[in-house]
Amino acid sequence: AQTVTQSQPEMSVQEAETVTLSCTYDTSESDYYLFWYKQPPSRQMILVIRQEAYKQQNATENRFSVNFQKAAKSFSLKISDSQLGDAAMYFCAYIPGNTPLVFGKGTRLSVIA
Amino acid sequence: NAGVTQTPKFQVLKTGQSMTLQCAQDMNHEYMSWYRQDPGMGLRLIHYSVGAGITDQGEVPNGYNVSRSTTEDFPLRLLSAAPSQTSVYFCASSYRGTNYGYTFGSGTRLTVV
Numbered sequence: 001a002q003t004v005t006q007s008q009p010e011m012s013v014q015e016a017e018t019v020t021l022s023c024t025y026d027t028s029e030s031d032y033y034l035f036w037y038k039q040p041p042s043r044q045m046i047l048v049i050r051q052e053a054y055k056q057q058n059a060t061e062n063r064f065s066v067n068f069q070k071a072a073k074s075f076s077l078k079i080s081d082s083q084l085g086d087a088a089m090y091f092c093a094y095i096p097g098n099t100p101l102v103f104g105k106g107t108r109l110s111v112i113a
Numbered sequence: 114n115a116g117v118t119q120t121p122k123f124q125v126l127k128t129g130q131s132m133t134l135q136c137a138q139d140m141n142h143e144y145m146s147w148y149r150q151d152p153g154m155g156l157r158l159i160h161y162s163v164g165a166g167i168t169d170q171g172e173v174p175n176g177y178n179v180s181r182s183t184t185e186d187f188p189l190r191l192l193s194a195a196p197s198q199t200s201v202y203f204c205a206s207s208y209r210g211t212n213y214g215y216t217f218g219s220g221t222r223l224t225v226v
Contacts, residue, residue, distance in 0.1 A: 009153075035214055043201065045217035091155060098163075100146040100171070101205070101215055105155040 004092050004104035012110040013082045020067075021077045021107045023092030029053075032096050034068065036077045039089040039106075048090070051075065079109075087111045115139055119204050119218035126194040126225045134189040134221050136204030144207040145187040146215070149173065149200040156203060162187055194225045 004025045013019035025034070036048040051059045051068050058066050063083075067076045075094075079086055092104040120135045138145065146161040148171075158171030162181040176198060178190040187206075191198060201222050205215040 004155075033214075043220050045203065045205075047214045050214050093156075100144065100158055100161045100207075101156075102158070103148075103156040105153060 004094060004102055006092055006104035006107050008107045010108045012112055014112050015082055015084060017082055018080045019082055021090055023075045023104060025073050025094050027096045029096045032094055034075045035093045037091045037093060082111050084111050084113060117204055117206050117216050117218035119221050121221060124221060124223050128194060128225060130194050132191050134202055136187045136218060137185050138206040141184060142206035142208050144209060146205045147189045148203045150203060151200050196225045199223060199225045
């Protein structure tokens with residue numbers, strides 16, 4: 001079975017500090033796509049950042065960046081200059097081949113003022 | 114507004130009742146999926162479709178039926194509701210399901226009593 005593991009059920013960070021959320025995955029595919037989704041209390045799923053496995057360069061979107069280690073099957077999310085609005089559930093997900101998204105169980109991030 | 118529209122947003126059912134959760138998208142996306150979200154479990158795939166007339170089962174398909182007669186619509190049917198189906202349901206769509214990621218509806222909170 002293809003799986004995604006988020007080992008940190010909960011994390012907290014001080015406002016303006018940096019936090020890293022961990023994610024590992026298991027796939028036999030050589031080409032796939034990785035994503036981080038944010039789910040605020042409104043429960044809307046918001047795409048934060050995506051990474052194509054064949055690209056070695058780590059994706060960056062403003063304060064959000066990833067550390068993609070293909071050999072280790074690791075895909076962590078770094079949030080810099082954390083803001084109160086970053087508080088949410090964060091889900092790591094990937095698309096193995098031609099199938100729908102496979103999600104991890106999520107990490108709940110709290111931001112402390 | 115372009116996007117994925119789910120109805121209803123909230124629903125209470127009695128055990129044994131049937132109902133259909135509606136999902137429509139106006140982005141001409143080929144791929145559509147249904148997920149359920151339960152506390153501590155992340156999002157789990159129920160059924161998915163890669164085009165009109167084509168559907169397949171996901172991780173947790175029991176008790177649910179789908180059909181895809183048009184590109185725009187992908188309804189999820191609960192045949193005989195059970196308390197175990199109390200959950201938040203998300204519909205998502207994607208252009209060919211790969212690096213573009215998925216666009217999600219706002220979810221349906223279903224309670225079965």
